[in-house]
Protein backbone atom coordinates (compact mmCIF):
# COMPACT_ATOMS: atom_id res chain seq x y z
CA UNK A 1 0.00 0.00 0.00
CA UNK A 2 1.29 3.44 -0.93
CA UNK A 3 0.49 6.25 1.49
CA UNK A 4 1.64 9.70 2.56
CA UNK A 5 2.51 10.80 6.09
CA UNK A 6 3.01 14.39 7.19
CA UNK A 7 5.03 16.15 9.85
CA UNK A 8 4.64 19.82 10.76
CA UNK A 9 7.49 21.93 12.04
CA UNK A 10 8.45 25.57 12.27
CA UNK A 11 11.32 28.00 12.55
CA UNK A 12 11.69 31.74 12.94
CA UNK A 13 14.15 33.53 10.72
CA UNK A 14 15.07 36.93 9.34
CA UNK A 15 15.73 37.72 5.72
CA UNK A 16 16.06 40.42 3.12
CA UNK A 17 15.07 40.05 -0.52
CA UNK A 18 17.69 41.70 -2.67
CA UNK A 19 19.27 41.25 -6.08
CA UNK A 20 22.87 42.56 -5.95
CA UNK A 21 22.88 43.02 -9.74
CA UNK A 22 20.17 45.67 -9.52
CA UNK A 23 20.17 49.29 -8.34
CA UNK A 24 18.77 50.15 -4.90
CA UNK A 25 15.84 51.78 -6.69
CA UNK A 26 14.95 48.67 -8.68
CA UNK A 27 15.32 46.45 -5.59
CA UNK A 28 12.94 48.75 -3.70
CA UNK A 29 10.45 48.69 -6.58
CA UNK A 30 10.45 44.92 -6.97
CA UNK A 31 10.79 43.72 -3.37
CA UNK A 32 9.19 46.65 -1.48
CA UNK A 33 9.21 46.19 2.30
CA UNK A 34 10.98 42.84 1.90
CA UNK A 35 14.03 44.77 0.66
CA UNK A 36 14.41 46.58 4.01
CA UNK A 37 18.16 47.06 4.57
CA UNK A 38 17.82 46.02 8.20
CA UNK A 39 16.00 42.73 7.50
CA UNK A 40 12.65 41.52 8.85
CA UNK A 41 11.41 38.25 10.29
CA UNK A 42 8.88 35.54 9.58
CA UNK A 43 7.44 32.64 11.53
CA UNK A 44 7.91 29.94 8.92
CA UNK A 45 5.67 26.91 9.19
CA UNK A 46 6.40 23.80 7.20
CA UNK A 47 4.61 20.62 6.33
CA UNK A 48 6.83 17.81 5.19
CA UNK A 49 5.22 14.89 3.36
CA UNK A 50 6.75 11.46 2.91
CA UNK A 51 5.22 9.10 0.36
CA UNK A 52 6.02 5.45 -0.22
CA UNK A 53 5.13 1.84 0.48
CA UNK A 54 4.06 0.77 3.97
CA UNK A 55 6.35 -1.85 5.49
CA UNK A 56 4.05 -4.88 6.04
CA UNK A 57 6.03 -5.99 9.11
CA UNK A 58 5.69 -2.73 11.06
CA UNK A 59 2.67 -1.16 9.39
CA UNK A 60 4.80 2.01 9.17
CA UNK A 61 5.75 4.03 6.14
CA UNK A 62 8.47 5.76 8.17
CA UNK A 63 9.18 5.91 11.89
CA UNK A 64 7.94 9.44 12.70
CA UNK A 65 10.69 9.78 15.30
CA UNK A 66 13.24 9.53 12.47
CA UNK A 67 11.38 12.13 10.41
CA UNK A 68 11.08 14.43 13.42
CA UNK A 69 14.80 14.14 14.19
CA UNK A 70 15.91 14.75 10.60
CA UNK A 71 13.75 17.88 10.37
CA UNK A 72 15.07 19.09 13.73
CA UNK A 73 18.72 18.43 13.01
CA UNK A 74 18.83 19.40 9.35
CA UNK A 75 16.30 22.24 9.07
CA UNK A 76 15.42 23.73 12.46
CA UNK A 77 18.98 23.68 13.81
CA UNK A 78 20.24 25.19 10.55
CA UNK A 79 17.68 27.99 10.11
CA UNK A 80 15.85 28.69 13.40
CA UNK A 81 16.58 32.14 14.84
CA UNK A 82 19.04 32.86 12.05
CA UNK A 83 19.49 35.69 9.64
CA UNK A 84 19.21 33.63 6.45
CA UNK A 85 21.21 36.05 4.26
CA UNK A 86 24.12 36.42 6.67
CA UNK A 87 24.26 33.30 8.81
CA UNK A 88 23.47 30.44 6.44
CA UNK A 89 25.62 29.04 3.64
CA UNK A 90 22.52 28.25 1.57
CA UNK A 91 21.39 31.88 1.20
CA UNK A 92 24.66 33.77 1.06
CA UNK A 93 24.19 34.13 -2.69
CA UNK A 94 20.65 32.81 -3.18
CA UNK A 95 17.75 35.20 -2.59
CA UNK A 96 15.83 33.78 0.42
CA UNK A 97 12.34 33.96 -1.07
CA UNK A 98 9.76 31.44 0.14
CA UNK A 99 10.24 29.65 -3.19
CA UNK A 100 13.99 29.28 -2.74
CA UNK A 101 13.74 28.37 0.96
CA UNK A 102 11.16 25.67 0.17
CA UNK A 103 13.33 24.18 -2.56
CA UNK A 104 16.46 24.24 -0.38
CA UNK A 105 14.57 22.46 2.42
CA UNK A 106 13.38 19.84 -0.06
CA UNK A 107 16.95 19.28 -1.30
CA UNK A 108 18.32 18.87 2.24
CA UNK A 109 15.56 16.52 3.38
CA UNK A 110 15.76 14.44 0.21
CA UNK A 111 19.47 13.95 0.87
CA UNK A 112 18.92 12.83 4.47
CA UNK A 113 15.93 10.52 4.07
CA UNK A 114 15.89 7.10 2.40
CA UNK A 115 15.70 7.32 -1.39
CA UNK A 116 12.69 4.99 -1.40
CA UNK A 117 10.57 7.93 -0.20
CA UNK A 118 9.14 10.79 -2.26
CA UNK A 119 9.50 13.97 -0.23
CA UNK A 120 7.26 17.02 -0.43
CA UNK A 121 7.64 20.36 1.34
CA UNK A 122 5.02 23.04 1.88
CA UNK A 123 6.37 26.23 3.42
CA UNK A 124 4.17 28.95 4.91
CA UNK A 125 5.79 32.36 5.05
CA UNK A 126 2.59 33.85 6.45
CA UNK A 127 -0.67 32.07 7.35
CA UNK A 128 -1.99 33.00 3.90
CA UNK A 129 1.09 32.78 1.66
CA UNK A 130 2.70 29.42 1.09
CA UNK A 131 4.66 27.52 -1.53
CA UNK A 132 5.11 23.86 -2.29
CA UNK A 133 7.82 21.73 -3.87
CA UNK A 134 7.62 19.59 -5.98
CA UNK A 135 5.06 21.61 -7.93
CA UNK A 136 1.49 20.33 -8.12
CA UNK A 137 1.57 20.08 -11.94
Ligand code: NI
Nearest residue numbers: 015034040042
Ligand atom coordinates in the same frame (compact mmCIF):
# COMPACT_ATOMS: atom_id res chain seq x y z
NI1 NI B 1 9.84 38.61 4.05
